[in-house]
Amino acid sequence: MILATLQFEGIHNGWLWILMVTFGAAFMIWTYREIFRRTQRKFTWVLLGLRAVGLLALLVALAKPTWTAENNLVDPGHLAVVLDDSESMSLEGRYSQAQKGIDALRQTMENGKSSERLEVDVFDISGEPVGDALPEKPRAERTDLVRAVTNVISQLRSQLLVGVVVVSDGVDNTGREDTVELAESSVPIYGVGFRSDPDAARLDLELSNVQAPQRVMVNNQTDVQVTVSKSAGPAVSATVSVRRGVDQAANPVTVELGAGQTQQRVQIKLEPNEAGDFVYTAWVSTPSGEKGLANNSKHFPLRVDANAIGVLYIEGFLRYEYKFLRQRLDDDPDIHLVTALRRTNPNRPSVTGPRVSITPEVLKNIDLVILGDMEADYLSPAEYQTLIGWVEQGIGDEEAGADKDRSHSLLVLGGYHSFGPDGFISTPLSDCLPVVFAGDGVRQSEDPFVLELSEAGALHPIFRIASDHVQNKTMWHTSPPLLGSSLVQRAKAGAEILAVHPGLRMDDQPAVVIATGRYGSGQTMVINADTTWRWTRVKRIAGQSDSLYSRFWSQTVRWLTGRDLEQKRAPIVVSTDRPDYDVGKPVSIKVERQP
Incomplete structure (x- = not known):
């Protein structure tokens, strides 16, 4: 009124x-x-x-x-209905029966006499309100009856709540043995259940084994073999999936398991789209009301490598620097190496090897070009212009069909020819390198010396052999001496000097041995010393590790191509043997330090 x-x-x-x-x-x-x-x-x-x-x-x-x-408004009171919309309710038409019963309850309570009228509020198994339209299909993976009822009572605590009706098949798969804590509720709780299937109660699926490669390439498809076992129960349909975190990493596969004890191997196509070290999880699930889910998943590690680094190495003649560097790059699983050798014997210029022309088509899948000790006339003017334009562009040209993620870098190695009067000084290549070639006089030093890092070089990632700064400095101070170096006049403005010759000076400055710089959007570097092979040969003869040589060249290639994986990779990976645990159960944690 x-x-x-x-x-x-x-x-x-x-x-x-x-x-x-x-x-x-x-x-x-x-x-x-x-x-x-x-x-x-x-x-x-x-x-x-x-x-x-x-x-x-x-x-x-x-x-x-x-x-x-x-x-004057009178609250008629609220009746909360918790609808179990988990996958187990799809059995034997239980969910459709529950939907019909709730619709009938709404009509009776909300359209009856004023003295008997109640507001009916429906919630799903997570305790969230569903509104007027009930979920069409049961899709929830977990059934936690206690949490659902507790959440509902908490949300309606400011209303006149006359009772809670739980419509469920009673399959609580959280591992909880009973629901005695609901007995302390001040709100009456009523249960509407379904006849249970004894065979379904014995149903137990197990993901018993996962076979996957340890390393794969990004954006490449690989096979993951998953073995699913069933110990008892009726024939069921199960879904096998692979996840990374909470996201699906591959298309789920449906498998039919017969009645009783059975086992089946499932093949899943996995195509990682991101490089790095990850822990994936293989899952098996069924809508058939399985109670125990503790053995339904397994973790497996997988290292996803970026696309192979394309390296084109052109050398003038067969020398020790070429022999050891080629072997090092060939042994690196992340590098795809293409080599071209002008001649096998420097004293027999008439004997030449197969030639690789520098064309846009050849450079399409290349990240780094290395030019060794060669005369300038080995490359044509058109090849020089193609190479300089490729470096200046910096990244792949998608319109030309190149990978947009590829970087463009140039590394020039020292030598009698490449840095001599018949070398690159007379070519357009001299404009894009970070050093000024010596115009005349002595162009090569044969005095042995130990490489000395500049202040910038001591902090540069290509020289980081050990994690400890003092130990790293000691390793370089005690490295095998190099047998001479090509000489340049000076480093260009804007170039970064990483290492010098401590016993020689050019333009009143320590002679540059390693320098780097930018040209357009690309990266350039010169290494004037042509005997870095001694860092591996001398160490091996002495029965010592040649990690200095292998890490220097691996890190140099990765830094030039923007593939410094050591910085992007997490130093520690933490994982568990299972994706979830029951309360009070032991937890196994695995901590791995990346090499």
């Missing part, structure tokens, strides 16, 4: 207000009538009307009229 009243809060003595209004109106009419008699102007009555309206508004403001309406 709605009651409304109009009151004037500013009026306390009504008769006095009526007397004052009557007297004032009469006086105002008499006054304006006299004015009309004297002036005979009809506009006088307009002024009287305006004055009357203004005074009336003032009187209304002083009277403070208030409109008061009262509406």
Whole structure:
């Protein structure tokens, strides 16, 4: 019932207000009538009307009229219904029965007599309201009845809650043995269940084995072999999937398992789209009401490598630097090496090997070009222009069919020919390198020396052999001496000097041995020393590790091509033997330090 009243809060003595209004109106009419008699102007009555309206508004403001309406609303009470929408409810038409029952309950409670009317609020198995439209199919993977009821009571605590009805098959797969904690609830809880299947109660699926390669290439498809076992129960349909975290990493595969004890191997196509070290999880699930899920998953590690680094190495003749460097790059699993050797014997220039022309088609899948000790005439002017344009571009040209993620870098190695008068000094290549070639005089030093890192070089990733700074510095100070170096006049402005010859000076500065710089969007580097092979040969003869040589060249190639994986890779990987655990169960944690 709605009651409304109009009151004037500013009026306390009504008769006095009526007397004052009557007297004032009469006086105002008499006054304006006299004015009309004297002036005979009809506009006088307009002024009287305006004055009357203004005074009336003032009187209304002083009277403070208030409109008061009262509406008596009675909360009929709320009945909460928890609908189990987990996958196990799809068996034997249970979910459709539950939907029909809830619809009938709504019509009865909300459209009945006023004394028996209740608001019916429906929630899913996670305790979230579902509104008027019930979920079409049961899709929840876990059934936690205690949490669902607790969440519902918490959300309706400010309402008149007369009871909670739980519509479920009772298959709580959280590992909880009972629901005694619900007995302490002050709200009545009612259960609506279904006849249980004894065979389904014995159903137990196990993901017993996962076979996967340890390393794969990014954006390449690989096979993961998953073995699924069933110890008992009726024939069921199961779904096998592979996840990374909470995201699906491959298309799920459906497998049919026969009645009783059985085992089946499933092949899943996995195509990782991101490089790095990851832990994947293989899962098996079924909508057939399996209670125990502890053995339904297994973790497996997988290292996903980026696309192979394309390296084109062109050398003038067969020398030790070429022999050992080629072997090092060939042994690196992340590098795809293409080599071209001008001649096998420097004293027999007429004997030449197969030639690789530098063309846009050849450079399409190349990240780094290495030019060894060769004469300038080995490459044509067109090849020089193609190479310089490729470096300046910096990244792959998608329109030309190249990989947009590929970088473009150039490394030039020292030698009698490449840095001599018949070398690159007379070619357009000299413009894009980070050093100025020596114009005349001595161009090669054969004095042995130990490479000395500059301040920038000591911090540069290509020289980081050991994690400890002091140990790293000691390894370079005690490295085998190099047998000479090509000489350059100086480093160009903007270039970064990484290493020098401590015993030679050029332009009153220590002679540059390793320098790097930018040309356009690409990276360039020169290594004037041509005997880095001694870092591996001398160490091996002495029965020591040649990690300095192998790591230097691996890290140099990766840094030049933007593939510094050591910086991007997590130093520690933490994983567990299972994706989830029951309360009170032991947890196994595995911590791995990356090499």
